[in-house]
Amino acid sequence: MQIRNIAIIAHVDHGKTTLTDALMKQTGMVTEEGVSMDSNALELERGITIYAKNTSVYYPSKESGREVTKINIVDTPGHSDFGSEVERVLRSIDTVLLLVDAQEGPMPQTRFVLKKSLELGLKPIVIINKIDKPAARPDEVHELVLELFLELGANDEQLDFTTVYAIGRQGVAKKKLTDESTDLTPLLETILEEVPPATGDKTAPARLQSFNLAYDNFLGRLAVCRVYEGKITVGDTVFVKSHDGKVVSGKLTKLFSFEGVKRVETPEASAGDIVMIAGLPTVYIGDTICKDENAETLPSINIDEPTISLNFFVNDSPFAGREGKFVTGRQIRERLEKELEINVGLKIDWNNNEYFTVYGRGELHIAILCENMRREGYELQVSQPQVIIKEVNGVKTEPFEEVTVDVSDELASAIIARLTERRGLLTHVKQGHGTQRLTFEIPTRGLLGYRGQFVIDTKGNGILSSRFIEFRDYVGEIKRTTYGSMVSMEKGKALAFALDNLQQRGTLYIDPGVEVYEGMVIGNTSKGEDLHVNPTKGKQLTNMRASGSDDKVYLAATVKLDIEKAMEIMSHDEYIEITPKSVRLRKKVLKK
Numbered sequence: 001m002q003i004r005n006i007a008i009i010a011h012v013d014h015g016k017t018t019l020t021d022a023l024m025k026q027t028g029m030v031t032e033e034g035v036s037m038d039s040n041a042l043e044l045e046r047g048i049t050i051y052a053k054n055t056s057v058y059y060p061s062k063e064s065g066r067e068v069t070k071i072n073i074v075d076t077p078g079h080s081d082f083g084s085e086v087e088r089v090l091r092s093i094d095t096v097l098l099l100v101d102a103q104e105g106p107m108p109q110t111r112f113v114l115k116k117s118l119e120l121g122l123k124p125i126v127i128i129n130k131i132d133k134p135a136a137r138p139d140e141v142h143e144l145v146l147e148l149f150l151e152l153g154a155n156d157e158q159l160d161f162t163t164v165y166a167i168g169r170q171g172v173a174k175k176k177l178t179d180e181s182t183d184l185t186p187l188l189e190t191i192l193e194e195v196p197p198a199t200g201d202k203t204a205p206a207r208l209q210s211f212n213l214a215y216d217n218f219l220g221r222l223a224v225c226r227v228y229e230g231k232i233t234v235g236d237t238v239f240v241k242s243h244d245g246k247v248v249s250g251k252l253t254k255l256f257s258f259e260g261v262k263r264v265e266t267p268e269a270s271a272g273d274i275v276m277i278a279g280l281p282t283v284y285i286g287d288t289i290c291k292d293e294n295a296e297t298l299p300s301i302n303i304d305e306p307t308i309s310l311n312f313f314v315n316d317s318p319f320a321g322r323e324g325k326f327v328t329g330r331q332i333r334e335r336l337e338k339e340l341e342i343n344v345g346l347k348i349d350w351n352n353n354e355y356f357t358v359y360g361r362g363e364l365h366i367a368i369l370c371e372n373m374r375r376e377g378y379e380l381q382v383s384q385p386q387v388i389i390k391e392v393n394g395v396k397t398e399p400f401e402e403v404t405v406d407v408s409d410e411l412a413s414a415i416i417a418r419l420t421e422r423r424g425l426l427t428h429v430k431q432g433h434g435t436q437r438l439t440f441e442i443p444t445r446g447l448l449g450y451r452g453q454f455v456i457d458t459k460g461n462g463i464l465s466s467r468f469i470e471f472r473d474y475v476g477e478i479k480r481t482t483y484g485s486m487v488s489m490e491k492g493k494a495l496a497f498a499l500d501n502l503q504q505r506g507t508l509y510i511d512p513g514v515e516v517y518e519g520m521v522i523g524n525t526s527k528g529e530d531l532h533v534n535p536t537k538g539k540q541l542t543n544m545r546a547s548g549s550d551d552k553v554y555l556a557a558t559v560k561l562d563i564e565k566a567m568e569i570m571s572h573d574e575y576i577e578i579t580p581k582s583v584r585l586r587k588k589v590l591k592k
Contacts, residue, residue, distance in 0.1 A: 003198040003272045004191060005072045005226070007089050009117065010099035011107035011465065012078035015129045015168040017049050019099065020075045022171035026184050027057040029260030037075045037261065042371060049077040050368055052085040052212060054224055054274060056258040059188045069192060072258065072274045080109050080467045081362035084303045084345030088285055090120055091301055092211045092226035092274060095195040098124040098145075102136035102165075105144045108404050108467035115152050125194050126163045127187070131177070135433070138165060138177060162194050200271025205292040206230030206238070210283055211301065213342040219254060219278040221341065225289060226274050228298065232291075233268040240280055241288045243300045249293075253279035285344050303344050306359035307399040307444050307468055309388055310366060312336070313355045313381040315577060317586055318491065318517040323579040324379030332356070332380055335373055343369070359388065361468070363448065367563045374563075374578050381575040381586075385567055387445045389474065396474035399444040404437060405454075406463040412436045414457060422446030423475050441469065446478050449568040483569050484525035487587060488516040492536035500553040502533055508558045509585070510535070519590025521574060523558075532592050561585065 008016045017037050024030040024037075036044075043050050055073050060066045074093060076086045090096070096117045100106055106114075117124055126145055128138045142163060149159055164187050166173040173187035174180075212224035232238070234255050240248045256263040256276040269275040283289065286301040314329045321327050326335065336348055336356060345365060349357040360366040363385055370382060390397050403424065407415055415438065416426060424442035447466060454464050486506055496512040506525040516522060516535055525531045559565070561583045566576045570585055577584040 002067065002069045003072065004069060004095075004195040005093040005198050005272070005274060006095050006097055006191065006195055007074040007076055007086075007093045008097045008099060009076050009086060009090075009113040010078050010129075011101070011104075011109040012048055012080075014078060014099045014101045014104070014107075014110075015166075016078060016099055017075055019097075019127070019129065019166065019168035020055065020073055022168055023057055023073065023184060023188070024055060024260050026171060026188075027059050028061065029055070029057050039261065041375070042368060048079055049075060050079075050082055050085075052076045052089050054212070054258045054276075055260060056274075057260070059192070070273075071188075071191060071195075072198075074274075076113070078109055079364060080112065080465070081360075081365035081368075082345070083109075083112060083361060083468075084343075086113050087116055087303055088211045088301045088344060090116055090122070091299075092209070094122070094198060095191075096122055096124045097127055097191075099127045099129050099168075100141055100145055101133075102128050102131045102138045102141055103133045104406070104463070105137075105141045106148045108402055108465045111148060111152070111402075112467045114148065118149075118152055118154050118158055123158050123194075124161055125190060126161050127166050127173075128163060129166045129168050131165050132167045132170070162190055164190055198272030200227065200229045202229075202231060202271045204229040204271075205295060206232045206236070206290060207295055207298065208232065208277075208289040209298045209301075210285055210287050210289065213283075213285060214276070215338070215342070216278070221281050221283065222256075222276050222278050223280060223283045223287075223289075224274065224276050227269050227271050229271050230291065231268055231270040232275075232277075236291065238280070238289050238291055239293045239295075240283050241290065241295075241297045242284060243286065243297060247293065248280075248282050250280040250282075252277055284341070304361070304468065305388075306345065306347055306361055307388055308362060308366070308385045308448070309357055309359045310385045311352075311355040311357055311383040313383070313575065315379040315381050315579070317381070317520075317577050317584070318590075319515070319577075319579075319582075319584075320379065323581045325377035325580075327379045332373075332378060335376070335378060339369060355383075363451075363564060363567050367567060370563050370576075370578050374580055374583075377580055379579045381577050383575060384570050384572050385448060387443070387448065390471055392471070397471040398474050400441055400469045400472045401444055401447060401466040402469050403440040403442055403447065403464065403466045405440070406432075406435055406437050407458055408435055408461065411458055411462065412438060415454075415462070418450075418453070418457060419446070421479055422450065423478050443472075443475055443478065444468070452565060452568045483571070484527055484529040484531060485521045485571060485574065485585070485587070486523035486525055487530060487532050487592075488520045488522050488535055489518060489532045489592065490534050490536045491517045494522070494535040495538050496553045496555060497539045498533075498535045498537040499555055502535060503556055505531060505533075508556075509561050511558055512555070517586075517590070518592075519587045521585035521587065524569065 074089045173184045207229040208225040210223035210225045214222040257266045288297040345361045347359040424440040428439035430437040508523040
């Protein structure tokens with residue numbers, strides 16, 4: 001049986017997972033409704049892919065009489081914070097399907113993933129998706145994709161890419177816009193025509209490279225590997241070779257191949273296939289697994305550097321230990337060590353006795369880690385995210401990002417003013433039908449805490465995307481919107497009477513009946529200065545009644561804090577307290 005290995009890459013929300021689900025459905029790998037590659041609870045809630053995942057489909061069907069081909073597909077995340085998930089996958093496959101939205105066209109992450117693919121010499125198949133959108137412009141987008149290929153230095157072979165048009169949600173693909181089609185057969189046929197069969201010397205000693213890790217409570221650490229040479233079977237003794245020269249031997253206890261969303265046990269696997277292996281507790285991403293101890297290690301998998309850092313502390317607030325199962329420094333450390341095994345974009349400094357410094361690719365990258373820990377029963381506190389500043393040849397440098405903003409004409413000037421205030425440089429403006437696409441280059445510091453403000457500025461109608469470019473010279477102080485904090489002076493239950501008076505000073509984060517403690521941040525102030533207040537103050541009750549003082553209390557809707565929102569609005573002298581049931585902001589020093 002021939003094998004084809006592909007990855008689906010695109011900007012966030014351009015339809016990668018929907019298309020993968022449709023391919024599984026058409027080839028009979030999934031029969032029930034509602035089964036999706038996005039199986040993680042956070043992925044389902046947010047509607048984005050966070051972790052790269054593998055599947056396989058078989059085409060054509062056995063009934064067709066043609067030779068059946070196994071197509072291994074890797075579904076990758078589209079958000080720039082999870083770019084490390086994409087980078088490591090690209091080395092294990094032979095071609096990428098580059099998905100581009102027929103209305104939005106190429107976006108920042110499209111550029112990032114395409115650049116990585118072209119550098120590895122892959123020849124992409126371009127899929128212009130969502131051609132059923134009312135504002136779709138497939139021909140124009142095709143030209144924009146070609147421009148992007150030229151800009152990124154594609155060679156002649158890569159420039160001669162094949163284009164397929166699709167409606168992923170309906171499971172329809174066409175080779176030409178005028179073609180009639182009812183399913184994804186044109187896309188599957190294109191994959192068979194354009195993707196080279198996976199090759200490798202099947203008679204040589206086995207050599208594999210791991211590009212993804214997973215964990216099983218019974219089997220321990222699992223590694224997803226591409227078999228480059230030879231054949232492996234369950235029970236084989238193999239050597240794990242890392243790039244620092246360390247060699248460890250181990251025995252393969254289980255082998256799995258992928259079928260749809262299931263992993264299926266298999267006795268053996270040969271060159272060209274992608275499989276999951278168990279039995280090697282020390283294997284890491286990029287390690288070479290081989291039968292011959294003297295075999296050459298495969299080239300390492302390089303990952304872009306983290307751009308932000310923050311500190312993880314043990315929760316020491318007055319409400320510590322009320323809700324969490326895992327509250328000690330040792331437990332938090334063990335959980336972070338486990339995360340390091342599978343999250344390659346993450347780095348951690350263990351040198352301080354009071355806290356752990358965690359380095360990540362962006363606010364969302366760290367927020368997802370904190371949210372997962374919270375749901376698993378952990379309690380912790382985190383400090384304000386800081387951009388990583390490096391010294392290169394004695395010069396201070398900081399990370400810069402390319403930001404693409406799509407907004408209506410009347411909002412464009414306000415967004416330009418807001419981003420130039422934060423040291424953003426407007427590099428390109430493109431007019432659309434009543435909209436403008438603005439491209440900026442801005443320090444990552446200028447973007448921290450801006451996404452929430454952007455939603456307010458555009459009333460939820462704008463699109464903001466960013467990608468890391470490089471480290472450049474430090475640009476000095478950046479003016480950020482500073483929120484003053486409304487800080488509780490007392491411990492107790494918040495009362496509606498007190499909150500009614502306080503809501504006139506700013507925005508509240510808590511509802512009546514919520515327990516507060518001294519030093520807890522219960523809201524922000526309009527004036528931008530800290531205000532110490534008493535949210536537990538009740539009404540003085542007497543026998544006297546007056547028409548004006550007995551009015552009902554009307555409270556405005558509060559801003560519910562989640563981890564990302566808290567990271568955006570917190571000050572340098574505050575911590576986010578994260579527990580399984582609550583997300584609170586508090587001052588580092590609780591007493592006034």
